[in-house]
Amino acid sequence: MKPYKLIPVLVFTILFIFACDNKNTPVTKVADYNNYLKVKENKALDFAHAEIDFWQKKFDAAPNQMSYLSIIASKYATLFEYTGEVNHLYKAEELLTEVNKSYKYSKVAAIRSLARNYITQHRFKEALVLANKALAIGEARKETQKLLFDVQMELGNYTEAEKNLNAVKDMNDFDYLIRLAKWNDHKGDLETAISFMEKAKDIAEKEDNTTLKVWSYSNLGDFYGHAGRIQESYDCYLKTLTIDPNYSYALKGIAWIVFSYERNTKEAKRIVEAIELTHNTPDFCLLKSQMAQFEGNKEEVLHERNAYFYMQENNDYGAMYNKYNTLIYADAKETASKALAIAKIEVNHRPTPDSYDLLAWSYLKTGQSKKALEIAQKYVEGKTFEPKVQYHLAMIYKSNNKMNKVVPIKEELLSSIYELGPNMEEKVRQL
Numbered sequence: 302m303k304p305y306k307l308i309p310v311l312v313f314t315i316l317f318i319f320a321c322d323n324k325n326t327p328v329t330k331v332a333d334y335n336n337y338l339k340v341k342e343n344k345a346l347d348f349a350h351a352e353i354d355f356w357q358k359k360f361d362a363a364p365n366q367m368s369y370l371s372i373i374a375s376k377y378a379t380l381f382e383y384t385g386e387v388n389h390l391y392k393a394e395e396l397l398t399e400v401n402k403s404y405k406y407s408k409v410a411a412i413r414s415l416a417r418n419y420i421t422q423h424r425f426k427e428a429l430v431l432a433n434k435a436l437a438i439g440e441a442r443k444e445t446q447k448l449l450f451d452v453q454m455e456l457g458n459y460t461e462a463e464k465n466l467n468a469v470k471d472m473n474d475f476d477y478l479i480r481l482a483k484w485n486d487h488k489g490d491l492e493t494a495i496s497f498m499e500k501a502k503d504i505a506e507k508e509d510n511t512t513l514k515v516w517s518y519s520n521l522g523d524f525y526g527h528a529g530r531i532q533e534s535y536d537c538y539l540k541t542l543t544i545d546p547n548y549s550y551a552l553k554g555i556a557w558i559v560f561s562y563e564r565n566t567k568e569a570k571r572i573v574e575a576i577e578l579t580h581n582t583p584d585f586c587l588l589k590s591q592m593a594q595f596e597g598n599k600e601e602v603l604h605e606r607n608a609y610f611y612m613q614e615n616n617d618y619g620a621m622y623n624k625y626n627t628l629i630y631a632d633a634k635e636t637a638s639k640a641l642a643i644a645k646i647e648v649n650h651r652p653t654p655d656s657y658d659l660l661a662w663s664y665l666k667t668g669q670s671k672k673a674l675e676i677a678q679k680y681v682e683g684k685t686f687e688p689k690v691q692y693h694l695a696m697i698y699k700s701n702n703k704m705n706k707v708v709p710i711k712e713e714l715l716s717s718i719y720e721l722g723p724n725m726e727e728k729v730r731q732l
Contacts, residue, residue, distance in 0.1 A: 327563050495528060641667055
């Protein structure tokens with residue numbers, strides 16, 4: 302693999318000096334989360350392993366009981382959630398496929414379970430086929446419509462997604478509220494999205510449902526962060542860990558606060574490396590490469606990005622990292638054409654504004670600025686509000702001498718540096 306071009310040392314130095322002068326007052330305290338970096342036992346994992354063993358023995362004794370395999374598959378999904386080991390996800394798929402074949406795809410619960418497995422694998426079109434099959438059967442229709450909303454959002458079929466969302470409307474239903482929050486976030490109304498997520502959190506607390514509380518606290522942590530409410534974001538991640546000390550997603554959220562808001566790369570890296578001991582996935586290599594870039598450590602950037610690709614070469618992640626691969630390859634002239642090839646696959650795979658953004662960005666990086674503009678204006682502009690996408694739009698406009706469109710985006714992006722990450726601050730200011 303060819304090494305990617307790295308930002309020149311001068312730019313690293315400027316970024317580092319600028320960051321040192323612009324540190325925010327810390328909101329995190331090592332004492333708050335340090336014990337969660339040293340948790341040696343994982344009750345959820347132990348229980349999942351025990352359940353797999355128990356139900357496998359039951360199935361071996363009664364191989365006609367397909368419901369046992371469904372339970373085992375759900376426990377393998379738990380293993381994947383906590384370890385990031387992708388083979389657990391594929392084992393769950395294998396079992397769920399066996400179950401559905403046995404039932405001749407007639408049980409909606411089994412069909413939906415397999416569809417959700419496909420969503421995790423980023424096999425969205427296949428998930429849609431299954432969701433529609435479940436809908437045609439008709440049983441538990443609202444649960445299937447929730448699934449359809451999720452799939453249609455991933456595929457960029459927003460009209461259909463909204464229809465399914467409206468079909469399950471119930472302001473007292475946790476599942477509806479979290480989807481309503483996602484819908485408003487998609488529309489760029491973060492404040493409303495947060496209000497609905499808070500209502501969902503209230504339901505989880507009222508029902509004292511551990512799973513729902515973990516989900517709502519961690520997602521609220523994300524939303525608060527996007528809104529610049531860093532202290533509340535941090536508090537939500539801590540609440541999550543209080544309930545589930547092994548929930549690595551919340552620790553990753555804290556690591557991002559330490560890195561992006563407090564600009565403390567040493568401590569952020571310590572948190573990430575603690576997570577990697579039990580949950581080792583390629584995205585942590587990318588996060589560490591961002592930290593190294595911020596420090597101006599070119600060798601470490603290269604090391605972590607190589608580690609990222611090494612993990613993909615030794616594990617079959619399918620399309621799960623296509624987005625990141627495209628962005629990395631687009632960074633260097635010698636690999637930009639590879640980025641373009643992946644972006645084309647991703648657009649075919651899930652034709653969302655974000656995917657078209659990857660395509661437009663790749664065209665820009667291969668020197669085809671007019672083509673980039675054409676795609677951006679047709680498929681991206683006004684259809685997504687993600688800060689990274691907005692930065693790409695600004696760069697595409699700038700390359701096509703449309704500076705009147707760059708200025709308002711730049712102003713918006715300056716308020717989104719936390720979400721973009723500190724390495725983007727100088728780039729945004731140079732728009």
